[in-house]
Structure formats: structure tokens, C-alpha cells
Amino acid sequence: MTALTVPARPEHEASLRPVPWRQMAWVTWRQHRMALAGVAALLGVLAVYLWLAGLQVHHAYAAVAACHPASSPACRDLLGDFNTTYAKAEATAALLQVVPVLIGAFAGAPVLARELETGTFRYAWTQGFGRWRWTVAKLVLLAVTVAAAAGAFGALFSWYFGPIFAEGDETPFAPTVFDLRAVTFAAWTLAAFAIGALAGMLIRRVVPAIAATLAIWSGLAITAGIYLRQHYLTPLAASNPNLSGSAWITGQWYTKGGKPVSQSAISQVLQGDPVQRIGAHGLKQTINPVQYLAQHGYTSWMSYQPASRFWTFQWIEGGWLLALSLLLIAATIWLVRRRAA
């Protein structure tokens, strides 16, 4: 045996200086570098694709914009090209929906679940660093990293989709694109990470924790998209509006003489004489039901969120997701701190 040197051990260690926070940087990196590399690879590949596809979109849009006169066949061909990239972009956006939850589940769920599953928490939580500080350091470092990466990716997506929004036919509130922008993409990724961390702490096993994260996050994202988002601000209402395609129409109804008319009443009016009788006479005259209703004293109303509210909505969604994530991370740390082994 080597001669063991007897170390100096001051007996008055009551006012111990804790182990510096920065020493968790290496620990976190070493333990989670595979997960972080996975996140980097996923976002990297997608970013390269967005960059290449984005160049196409931008070129096609520039060509349409530069073409005169707009009604010439050559210009219509260019517009067709642009519309092709548009369809591809829609499909891409639909696929990107799952990216935040993949990052969050695979980076967040194992942080505590793996320690608890393999028993290594009995090593990690009895070191001098202290277990709640260990948890704080890990979760904060990883959360900030994945959220920052996701935010950068969201900014790239905004650039990619820029021409399509600029054309004005697509509302930036559309459920497949609203959550892919810089603020929301980062926020949804952060939320998935926080859900994963807490699920890992509660379930204590990696694979079930990942599955739970996927389920909970998806439920939250769908609920937010379908039910919550349109209520962030009271929608505007306008009669006989002439709205641009970038506005988000959240409701539509008719009034007659200042009183609301039910949907079934409208259907009856339209099914009554005018449209069908004309059809029966073989006259191929198209009757616009909206015009028809307007002529008969019905007023059309729409509730909508104007495109000018886009960034407000981004920050509202980013804000509540950030608050939720902080709450979940705080709950996780609290559980670690008071958990009975």
C-alpha cells in the first residue's frame, strides 16, 4: 500500500464554502454530452435542410416579385414554382411539430430517471456538492442550452417561411407554424424538457418517463393550439369585413336587424328558393351566398386576430410556457430536496 498522507483537516468546518457552481459544468457536459450531441445532430441536419430549402423559397419569391407584367404566362409559371415550394414548406412545418418534444423528452427525462433507475443517485447525492445544488446546476444548464438551440432554430425557421408570410395568403397564426418561431419554439422545447425532468423524478425510469413526456407534452400542445391560443387577447369583430389572408379568423356569424341569426336559420334561407330555382332553370349563374344574404338584410360578422398582434401572441405563449417550465423545474428540485431515498 502507498503511504497515505494524513491530510490537514481543520476541525472548524462549520462555515464551509460550498463547492463552486462552475464545477458542475464539466460534470453536466460529461454525463449528458450524448444527449446534447443528439440534439445538435437533429437540429443541425434540419437546419441544413431549412437553409437549402429556404434559399429555394427566397429565390422563387424574388423571381415572382421581379416579374412584369404579373399576368403574363411566364410570370404565372414563376408563381406556380413559388406555390410548389409553399406546399413543401407546409409539409416541413408539419413534421417540425414533433421536434421540441423529441428534444425535451430525450434530454430532459433521463436527467433524474437514469440516476434513480441505475442507483447512481446514491453516489451523486452524497458527494460534497449537495443534491439539490447538483439538481439545480444540471437542470438549469441543460434547460438553457436546449432552449437557446431551439430559439436559434426557430429564428432560422422564421427566415425560411418569411416569403410565404410576406405574400400574405398564410396567417402566421396557423397552428402548424405559430409554434415554430423563435420564441415559441424555444418555449415549447423548454416546456418539454421541464415536463421530462419532473416525469423522470416521479416515474424513476427512463423509458416510461420519456413516454409520459411525449403524451403530456402532446396533450398540452394540442390543447394550447385548439383552445387556448385564440383567447390570448379578445378578438376583434368586424361586419362585412374585407380581411387580408394574414389575419386569423376565429369565428363567423350573421345578424339581421341587429339580432344574431343562428346557423340553422342561415342554412334554411340558403336552401330556400333563390339558389335552387335558378339551378332548376339551367342557368349557370353562380349565386354568391354571402352576396345573396347581404342583399336580404343579413350582416356578416367575423371575429379575428389581426396579424399585427403576432408578436404579442408569441410573447404571451412564450411567457406562460416559461412560467410553467420554471414551476415544473422548481417542483423537480423540491422533490429531489425532500425525497426520502
Next chain:
Amino acid sequence: MNTLVQLENVTKRYGSTWALRECTLAIPGGRMAALVGPNGAGKTTLLNLTVGLAEPTTGGVTVLGGRPAGSPAALDGIAFVAQDAPLYKNLSVADMLHMTRSLNRRFDQPFAEARLGELGIPLKRKAGKLSGGQQAQLALTLALARRPRLLVLDEPMAMLDPIARHDFMASVVTAMAADGVSVVLSSHVMAELERVADYLILVSRGRVKVAGEVEDLLASHRVLTGPADETGRYAEQPVVHLRRAEAQARLLVRATAGDPVPTGWQAHPVGLEELVLGYLREPGAEALHGSSRAGQEVAK
């Protein structure tokens, strides 16, 4: 004599299961304290309370002279090797050293490297690729390199073969001698503690049955052998355990070497293993500070 681990009326309950009931214990420093008892007796719970992995349901646990268990000051001075020596399997030995160095205020890197070199454990190998004995030795090395005042080992030898057990115990004893580290270790294998433990804590069904210096315990217990039909002559109290074999009875009694031996009976010194087994087989028997009746007369 400083008290390294102090349990004050500690109860620990998991749901409706009692892991420990009303445990009061003061383990002195400078000892190798052996925590023995059957599986499920509460040994691991007691150690988890000591290292701060668990909190008592009621009562208080302090370590290293009054520091609350689990507090930063307590964690700093206690190194814990949990059952099965949990390590990050995909980390190399060198990475495990780096990690332990990062997570603690003190870490004696030269000591750790020299020790692993002597044990023939390569720094570049993944922890998961080491043999069970090497993993236990690595975990012990990480713990010792932290230069703790107290080393807590939970069933450290459960997964080791006899040679690895011997080497492991030798390492612990060497560290105690050279470094002045106090040790608390749990085991349900008595043989390996017989020669090294100098303080004994016996836990059974969540209660501390015996606690004291091994020397004192051995001095205050004797084994009496005599005719089986005469066992009725002994009062209940001092007899810890009675075993009949054919016509002969073997009694473990609380008595010192000077106590009188009845005619027809022979007195023998007791070994640690027989003492422990005697208490484990009698759930009602206890030998704690203050409840010891060693001086009482044996024969009626």
C-alpha cells in the same frame, strides 16, 4: 470520545411500513462499527439516514459532532459507498475520478491514481467493464480520496468473491490505520467482521438490539454448557439464547468471567458470531447501554 453518528429517538416509516422504530444510537469515532442484522432489518435505512439520503419520520440524526445529516457540512466529511457500488458504467475510471474531484472540495488525485495503479485498475477502462471486485475497489478509492472523516459502507462485500472480500477489508483497515478514518459498515456476513470490527450494532426488525464496544460485549457474555434437563434453573433475564443438542444445553448468558458457574456446568468465552446469532434468534433480547444486565447473577 467524540460521537460521529448520533440517532436520537429516530423512527423511519415508508408508507405504512416501519423501517426503523425508536432508534437511539451514538457511534463513537475512531472505530470500525459493524452494523449487522438480517436482510430487511433496517440496516440500509439506518445508513441512508446517516448519509442524508433519507430523512427520519421523527427524531433527529446528527453526524461528525452535531452536524445535521445531509447538510453540506455533513456531506463534506462523509464518504458513502452504497450497496453494489453504483458507478456511471459508461464513464471511464479517469472520468469517475474527474467527476468526484469536481463534486467535492477535497480530492486527493495522486493518492487515487497510485491506489488504482497498485490494484491494476486501468484509468482508461469504462467503469462498467471492471469486475465486481474492481468496481467495489474503485468506489472505495473514490470515497477515500475525498479524505472523509467518516466512511460509510453499505454491504460493500455483497458482490465480491472471497479473495476480493479479503482485499477490500484490508484496504479499509489500512485506510483506518493510516488516515484515522472512522468506518461504519453494514454486512450480513459475520465472518469478515470478526477480526476487524471493534464496535457492534445489531439491528433486527427495525430496532437496535445490541450496541457497544465489541470488547465489552464479549467480556460481558459467556457460553455455558451443561445438562439439558437443568436449564430450568436459570432465570429468564440473563439468558440470551438457549440451544439444546441431545442431552447437552448451550446457553448464551450475560455474565463476566468472574461470575460463578453452577456445578456440572462449564463456562466458555463467546465469539462475536455466536453472540450475534444468539441475539438474532431471540427477537426479545437486547443489550444496549444502560439496559445491560451483565453483572447480574446467573445461577439461581
